[in-house]
Amino acid sequence: MIRISLFVLCAFWTFAHIKVEQARFRPFQISITGQAELCPIILEDLELSGVFKSAQPSSAEAQIEISSDPQSIRVKAQNKLFRYQSPASRQLAHRIASDLYKLFTGEPAFFNSKIVASNEKKQIILLDFDGENPKPITTHPSINILPIFSPNGQEIAFTSYARNNPDLYSIRTDRSHLRILSNRPGINSGASFSPNEQEIATTLSYEGKSDIYLMDTQGQNLRKLTSGFSINTSPSFSPDGKQIAFVSNRSGNPQIYTMHQDGSHIKRITWQGKYNQSPKWSPLGDQIVFTGRDEQKNFDVFLVNVQSGRVTRVTQDQGRNDEASFAPNGRMLVFASTRNGGRDLFISNLDGTFQKQITRGVQYWTPSWGPNL
Structure with a gap:
């Protein structure tokens, strides 16, 4: 194949043929x-x-x-x-x-993937990666939030108040097989599927405070991963399934931590900022995207390198930007932004130099980008 040179300088990532730096x-x-x-x-x-x-x-x-x-x-x-x-x-x-x-x-794209999000009516909506063809997944007149794809893209876990409690549900993308994963007293939310789809990490509070638990895909065989006096939420599996990123206030403020899949080897990842939340692990395994609050109390999208701790700011001075999720090839992000007055979905490259609005007229929260289908 023909190699194409693009007159670029500083290395960021390299494709097999086009060098995107x-x-x-x-x-x-x-x-x-x-x-x-x-x-x-x-x-x-x-x-x-x-x-x-x-x-x-x-x-x-x-x-x-x-x-x-x-x-x-x-x-x-x-x-x-x-x-x-x-x-x-x-x-x-x-x-x-x-x-x-x-x-x-030389790399896979993401044009056959889907995005799922919660809209202004608190219903779960499935969209093409470009914001087209929105389809409702839930229609129950209750609050339905925090959707997340299974690794195969055929199932969506989400939190619903259908029974007047934040319970964890699962539904297939064709709207079949709606089932309860966890309806324990208190919070049941913030799910993340293991890459082999054998386990789900989630946040439960039935013992009195929010902690991270592992359970099987039937909601059984519960294992508690975090303990102590701190609040622990928002788990996200690494692509190899060996680690879980999560949010904890054990240092006094919400920060991003990682731990092994069994709850051991807890390590603080973010050291900048006093309020960091909503981690999502890159499919490439090298970075975690999160929402951080800066010194002016603005919420924006940031990346942290898992090994070095180096932080990259993706958004700035454009309203509130939050709840980012990686494209299946790890090269792009989707997030919600208020920069144009509503809460629209945008996609961006990893350093924020290219950002594009993909939805209009409907407000969205907590987008999750699924795999290529």
């Missing part, structure tokens, strides 16, 4: 011509990755040609020909964009 990264210029129904969606997908930008064919660094007949759709790029079965559809456009992304970068 973010401090001075210039998006790769592409042109897409041909099939009128598919081209705009494919181009929008690629631009939403922050890696590509539309250009005229005469100035593009790569040209993509799309043609079709009643039986097939053909995509030509970098002297490679892809064939797809007709008819054209939005989902097919996402698939084509994913193949092109991998062709140019």
Whole structure:
């Protein structure tokens, strides 16, 4: 394959073919011509990755040609020909964009993934990664919050007040098999599936205060992981399943900690700021995204390197930004922001130099980005 140089300086991440080094990264210029129904969606997908930008064919660094007949759709790029079965559809456009992304970068994309969030009516909503095709998952007239995907993307755990208590539920993305995971007295919330889908870490308070527990996917075989006088919440499994990130006020203020999957080797990860919450572990394993409150009491999105403790600020001076979640390839984030007056969903690259609004008109909370389907 052809190696493409992009005139960049400071290393941040490196693709196999396009080197995306973010401090001075210039998006790769592409042109897409041909099939009128598919081209705009494919181009929008690629631009939403922050890696590509539309250009005229005469100035593009790569040209993509799309043609079709009643039986097939053909995509030509970098002297490679892809064939797809007709008819054209939005989902097919996402698939084509994913193949092109991998062709140019050597890495998997996220265009076939979904995002789940709680809306202003406190219902759980499933959306395409670009904010399109919102579909209700819950319809019960109660508070439904804190959704999270299972690793295979087929199941969503969430907290509901359907029985006048914050209980933990699970439902499939096709809205079937609604079941209670935990309805113990007090709080049942903040779930995180283990990568092998055998266990769920969650926050329970039935013993008097909030602590982190492990249970199986039927809500049984409970094991308590944290103890003492502090409040411990918001567990998030590492991608290898060996560690769990969580929030604790054991140092006096909410901070991000990690521990081994059995509750041992507790380690404080964040040392900057007095109020840090909502950790989510990167699929790549190297970073944890969290919401932090700065000196001006503004809430923003931050990243912390698990090994070095180095913190990167993703958002700043644009309203409240919180509850971030990683894309399945670990290269992008989704989060909620009030910068335009409501609570919209935005996606961003990891240093915040590319941010794009993907929802309008509906307010959303606590988005969770699922795997590629």
